[in-house]
Amino acid sequence: MQRHLISAADLTRDDAVLILDTAEEMARVADRPIKKLPTLRGRTIVNLFFEDSTRTRISFEAAEKRLSADVINFSAKGSSVSKGESLKDTAQTLEAMGVDAVVIRHGASGAPYRLATSGWIDAAVVNAGDGTHQHPTQALLDAFTMRRRLVGRDTGLGRDLSGRRITIVGDVLHSRVARSNVDLLHTLGAEVTLVAPPTLVPVGVGNWPCEVSYDLDSTLVKSDAVMMLRVQRERMNAAFFPTEREYSRRYGLDAERMAKMPGHAIVMHPGPMVRGMEITAEVADSDRCTVVEQVANGVSIRMAVLYLLLGGNEPALSHARQPVAHHPATERVAPPTGSEEK
Amino acid sequence: MSKTLIRGAKVLGGEPQDVLIDGGTIAAVGPGLGADGAEVVEAAGQVLLPGLVDLHTHLREPGREDSETVLTGTRAAASGGYTAVFAMANTFPVADTAGVVEQVYRLGREHGYCDVQPIGAVTVGLEGRKLAELGAMHESAAGVTVFSDDGKCVDDAVIMRRALEYVKAFGGVVAQHAQEPRLTEGAQMNEGVVSAELGLGGWPAVAEESIIARDVLLAEHVGSRVHICHLSTAGSVEIVRWAKSRGIDVTAEVTPHHLLLTDELVRSYNPVYKVNPPLRTERDVHALREALADGTIDIVATDHAPHPHEDKDCEWAAAAMGMVGLETALSVVQQTMVDTGLLDWAGVADRMSVRPAQIGRATGHGRPVSAGEPANLVLVDTAYRGRVDPAGFASRSRNTPYEGRELPGRVTHTWLRGKATLVDGKLT
Numbered sequence: 001m002q003r004h005l006i007s008a009a010d011l012t013r014d015d016a017v018l019i020l021d022t023a024e025e026m027a028r029v030a031d032r033p034i035k036k037l038p039t040l041r042g043r044t045i046v047n048l049f050f051e052d053s054t055r056t057r058i059s060f061e062a063a064e065k066r067l068s069a070d071v072i073n074f075s076a077k078g079s080s081v082s083k084g085e086s087l088k089d090t091a092q093t094l095e096a097m098g099v100d101a102v103v104i105r106h107g108a109s110g111a112p113y114r115l116a117t118s119g120w121i122d123a124a125v126v127n128a129g130d131g132t133h134q135h136p137t138q139a140l141l142d143a144f145t146m147r148r149r150l151v152g153r154d155t156g157l158g159r160d161l162s163g164r165r166i167t168i169v170g171d172v173l174h175s176r177v178a179r180s181n182v183d184l185l186h187t188l189g190a191e192v193t194l195v196a197p198p199t200l201v202p203v204g205v206g207n208w209p210c211e212v213s214y215d216l217d218s219t220l221v222k223s224d225a226v227m228m229l230r231v232q233r234e235r236m237n238a239a240f241f242p243t244e245r246e247y248s249r250r251y252g253l254d255a256e257r258m259a260k261m262p263g264h265a266i267v268m269h270p271g272p273m274v275r276g277m278e279i280t281a282e283v284a285d286s287d288r289c290t291v292v293e294q295v296a297n298g299v300s301i302r303m304a305v306l307y308l309l310l311g312g313n314e315p316a317l318s319h320a321r322q323p324v325a326h327h328p329a330t331e332r333v334a335p336p337t338g339s340e341e342k
Numbered sequence: 343m344s345k346t347l348i349r350g351a352k353v354l355g356g357e358p359q360d361v362l363i364d365g366g367t368i369a370a371v372g373p374g375l376g377a378d379g380a381e382v383v384e385a386a387g388q389v390l391l392p393g394l395v396d397l398h399t400h401l402r403e404p405g406r407e408d409s410e411t412v413l414t415g416t417r418a419a420a421s422g423g424y425t426a427v428f429a430m431a432n433t434f435p436v437a438d439t440a441g442v443v444e445q446v447y448r449l450g451r452e453h454g455y456c457d458v459q460p461i462g463a464v465t466v467g468l469e470g471r472k473l474a475e476l477g478a479m480h481e482s483a484a485g486v487t488v489f490s491d492d493g494k495c496v497d498d499a500v501i502m503r504r505a506l507e508y509v510k511a512f513g514g515v516v517a518q519h520a521q522e523p524r525l526t527e528g529a530q531m532n533e534g535v536v537s538a539e540l541g542l543g544g545w546p547a548v549a550e551e552s553i554i555a556r557d558v559l560l561a562e563h564v565g566s567r568v569h570i571c572h573l574s575t576a577g578s579v580e581i582v583r584w585a586k587s588r589g590i591d592v593t594a595e596v597t598p599h600h601l602l603l604t605d606e607l608v609r610s611y612n613p614v615y616k617v618n619p620p621l622r623t624e625r626d627v628h629a630l631r632e633a634l635a636d637g638t639i640d641i642v643a644t645d646h647a648p649h650p651h652e653d654k655d656c657e658w659a660a661a662a663m664g665m666v667g668l669e670t671a672l673s674v675v676q677q678t679m680v681d682t683g684l685l686d687w688a689g690v691a692d693r694m695s696v697r698p699a700q701i702g703r704a705t706g707h708g709r710p711v712s713a714g715e716p717a718n719l720v721l722v723d724t725a726y727r728g729r730v731d732p733a734g735f736a737s738r739s740r741n742t743p744y745e746g747r748e749l750p751g752r753v754t755h756t757w758l759r760g761k762a763t764l765v766d767g768k769l770t
Binding site: 086087088106107108109110111113114117118130131132133134176179202203204205206207208 | 530533534535536537538539540541542544546610611612652655656657658659660
């Protein structure tokens with residue numbers, strides 16, 4: 001049976017906690033002199049990137065190498081894709097080379113889902129970000145960071161984020177990070193509030209398991225973590241907001257605003273940051289900002305995901321607890337084929 | 343020419359009668375007609391309707407013969423019970439000159455499966471800037487009366503006004519593809535709950551409704567008639583209802599797929615559900631059915647849009663928009679309108695034959711099933727239940743959203759001016 005990680009919404013609470021706990025085990029590897037496990041020796045993973053994303057690609061690559069997998073990097077630029085080869089043909093070409101898993105980044109929402117469900121290939125599919133849809137490993141590494149900071153590295157094991165108040169600020173409309181985080185944080189019991197100008201909130205957000213506010217200041221004071229999303233300057237050309245300056249003033253996080261947050265609260269950012277836009281340099285460089293930690297945690301999370309998808313029958317570490325009996329059941333439930341008589 | 347006796351058919355779903363075809367004409371209708379040497383078609387239990395008329399078909403020829411040709415498209419039409427189709431203008435080259443429309447018209451006549459009435463482009467190259475030679479297309483052998491830039495909206499209000507006015511001189515009608523272009527930049531599916539979740543660009547209902555509102559007011563102002571293509575939202579229904587109550591000469595069509603399918607299906611990211619206008623919500627589907635039943639929406643039109651396999655076997659954003667529909671339209675209408683009690687078979691004949699023929703001025707089609715009328719007829723086994731198998735389609739393309747779905751009804755016979763184009767479900 002095939003197993004994939006396509007959407008954060010596919011994870012149950014137990015799946016998610018298992019991934020976070022496994023990532024803690026993986027993080028210990030990073031503290032060793034030799035940061036390498038033999039777990040995926042002989043397995044081949046391709047990083048299939050149709051969109052530029054150096055940091056995500058490097059993070060997956062580091063995770064794969066630490067698990068001893070054979071890694072193939074495929075960048076669409078300068079490849080046959082730019083000559084008109086289809087996603088299907090590219091995927092089948094890679095599969096013919098004996099790939100066990102495909103980590104895919106694609107500009108089109110749903111491309112990883114298509115890859116996993118169209119019968120084109122048999123390999124496991126891990127979504128590394130698709131269009132404005134999902135970025136599940138980002139949500140997992142964010143949740144991992146929050147659990148460490150807000151619950152505790154050791155006390156957090158086996159636990160979720162019940163009752164934690166998380167605020168996500170910025171371009172929700174175009175953000176796969178926001179969508180994935182809302183889904184996962186809700187599953188983990190957190191209370192999520194989205195803050196953005198109304199133009200950057202999607203129509204239909206009312207069905208999401210979160211609150212929406214247009215006012216940052218009133219939300220900050222009751223937040224345990226504030227996640228700032230990147231806002232592309234080009235958005236103002238499409239009239240999403242009038243000017244960069246006005247955006248920063250109303251929705252940017254500066255030191256003055258950060259001071260209103262509870263003392264324990266952290267500032268997060270998925271990167272890359274646009275300093276001076278959604279976040280000031282002072283905030284970005286402060287102790288409360290977890291940006292660098294998130295990057296480190298990303299490797300642990302991706303190791304955990306790949307390990308559980310591909311090699312989960314053996315213990316990850318020789319000293320670790322017994323093999324996990326339960327794998328994250330990340331296969332998507334088949335969508336309804338008919339909706340007219342519901 | 344030969345004679346055919348259709349025995350015991352429920353004419354428009356009524357009491358069983360015999361219908362005698364002599365040459366291209368219906369010679370007699372009544373109970374217990376003698377065979378008198380005619381070929382007999384036993385039709386007990388089946389429903390006889392006037393041949394269906396589709397005001398919105400894409401035949402793709404000239405230019406995209408890899409997806410459909412006039413021949414394969416008209417064979418698909420005959421399979422679906424159609425005796426006349428209106429071929430949309432977005433071909434390559436665009437049907438914006440007398441030469442192109444005459445070619446398409448002649449191909450339809452030569453093949454003989456179904457009358458093909460070309461639709462002329464409103465503007466040169468469908469670019470929305472300069473009126474095409476509408477009069478020349480009307481005066482050509484094709485006798486064009488319906489004009490549309492379908493696929494694109496005539497969004498410039500002045501061009502739309504002029505087109506509405508200009509075609510009055512020869513009784514033409516402009517069929518508007520209502521889509522405000524700025525509101526639908528990057529649009530991939532209906533904007534709402536599902537698009538928010540899937541991260542696909544939204545196609546908001548207001549982009550359709552605002553154009554319809556503008557165009558009915560323009561039609562009122564200049565005293566023209568206007569036709570709305572593939573109306574898809576509950577709000578559009580309200581605007582058309584209001585316009586009709588005001589006496590504005592507006593007609594509207596709905597596609598079979600908008601009567602049955604919703605945007606929930608897009609969760610599969612399967613591009614077979616990608617269509618323009620997009621699949622909407624349950625609420626819209628019900629509003630469209632009610633509007634078709636009460637006559638606010640005048641007709642069913644297929645928007646039959648064939649695409650080659652590779653244009654759908656890809657990621658959603660890269661896929662072409664559109665679905666084939668000629669061979670499943672009547673079944674979908676039976677399921678959504680007849681089996682639900684919203685419309686009887688006489689109503690189906692009105693919405694799928696009589697009214698579309700009137701709107702498009704297709705003489706000889708959409709006529710009563712009575713003596714002296716042209717023998718354009720379709721016989722339907724309404725008790726049939728079966729799963730849709732695209733492998734059996736006459737169309738060159740297979741991009742149906744109904745593959746594997748059980749639908750009621752099956753067209754068994756189609757006659758075009760007395761000549762059988764479909765016999766026992768097989769093309770002649």
